[in-house]
Amino acid sequence: MSETKNTWKDKLYETDNPLIEVEELDLDYQTAKGCVNALSHINFSIHRGEFITVLGPSGCGKSTLLKILAGFIKPTKGSAKLEGKQIKGTDWSRGVVFQNPPLYEWFSVRQNIAFGPKMRKIAKEEYEPKVEEYLQKVGLTEFGEKKIYELSGGMKQRVSIARALINKPEILLMDEPFGALDAFTRENMQELIRKIWWQSGKTIFFITHDVEEALLLGSRVLVLSRHPGEIVDDIQVNFSRKIVEEGISDIQFSEKFYHTRERLLKLIHAQYDR
Ligand SMILES: Nc1ncnc2c1ncn2[C@@H]1O[C@H](COP(=O)(O)OP(=O)(O)OP(=O)(O)O)[C@@H](O)[C@H]1O
Ligand SMILES: [Mg+2]
Structure with a gap:
């Protein structure tokens, strides 16, 4: 999807070095029953100020990817870097928010x-x-x-x-943070995080299983395939931005939103059918 590129934020993405770089990343879990390959050949980078939303079927490795970025676990192969340095463990430069906050x-x-x-x-x-x-x-x-x-x-x-x-934190890592909330509270929380993103320019990596939520929040959507996860789509969207910048509150009824949602839903359903 080509979006207009004329604000300081977009130009920053083009010139800035990536904040996060993931290259040829594989993750295997060793279990009593053998090796579980959770992620395979993952490649992407994140620039400062991006709001990445991550979709994919259950069990495809979304949380695993977040745990690697948080530094809870290390890749089996390949690399995950923050500002050019290998992520080796947890530190304050990455803030994590879970569905059930500890x-x-x-x-x-x-x-x-x-x-x-x-x-x-x-x-x-x-x-x-x-x-x-x-x-x-x-x-x-x-x-x-x-x-x-x-x-x-x-x-x-x-x-x-x-x-x-x-x-x-340099980046806020969120794993289905609003998944357990009722629809009304969830909408309030979406509004809050969108506002925080826009006002602070904070980089956010946000996992959700809700396509609409992914589109209403993200500046870019990553879609993972069925287990073991690979990236099967990576699109820039500007719905979230239009909501904060132009105050459009009913963007989910626009034709463009409808088509993008359909495209993503089809892709995710196709993963279950594979
Ligand atoms: N600690 C672990 N040990 C062994 N296997 C694991 C472990 N954690 C996750 N897995 C397996 O790795 C795969 C990916 O799991 P992960 O939790 O990352 O998926 P997910 O995309 O976050 O799923 P969901 O949408 O249900 O939260 C799954 O097959 C899961 O069973
Ligand atoms: Mg998960």
């Missing part, structure tokens, strides 16, 4: 958001205003003193996003 249930929202800066031994005077800033960014200012177990699913996800962002 938060400290008995701690307050503020204490959870302050966790990263505290661990990094940042002075209290320095991180406290940041905690307030991120509380506000995710719309939780009034809930700062609530304990996590007192929050709804959507609120927990807001805490989880703030907790990742406060560490100023």
Whole structure:
């Protein structure tokens, strides 16, 4: 899909070195029953400011790919690099958000958001205003003193996003973060993450199994084939951008959106039929 390329953001993509580079990546899991090949011949790069949404049939290796980018596991073959350096383990430059956020249930929202800066031994005077800033960014200012177990699913996800962002990660890695939320909360959360992306220029890698969500959020959609996953489509889209830039709220009813969604749905269904 050719999109207009005339803003500072697009030009930046063209000139900037990739933030992430994945080359000829394979991942095998060793299990009691033998070797499971989860990913095969994966090649792609991500530029700063891109919002990548990742689609693919269940079990195709989406979470595995995210875990490699997060540094939880290492590729069996090939490489995954951040700013030209091999990703060797976890660090604060990559923030991770899961479907069920692993938060400290008995701690307050503020204490959870302050966790990263505290661990990094940042002075209290320095991180406290940041905690307030991120509380506000995710719309939780009034809930700062609530304990996590007192929050709804959507609120927990807001805490989880703030907790990742406060560490100023180069990239935010999100694994079906809104998958467990009801439709209304989910829409609110989509709006929030779109706004955060647009205002901060943060690079985001976002896994979803919902084609519409992928199109409403991403600036680029990657589609993985059935297990073992290979990339079978990689398209740039501008629906998300049109929503934030031009305030178009009903873009999913446009012809272009309809056709793109159909194309992706067909491709994903074809994976199940393979
Ligand atoms: N720790 C593990 N040990 C062995 N096999 C694993 C492990 N984790 C994942 N797998 C296998 O690797 C393949 C890819 O799994 P992965 O969780 O990455 O898929 P996914 O695309 O995220 O699926 P879903 O959409 O259901 O979340 C699957 O066949 C899965 O069973
Ligand atoms: Mg998964």
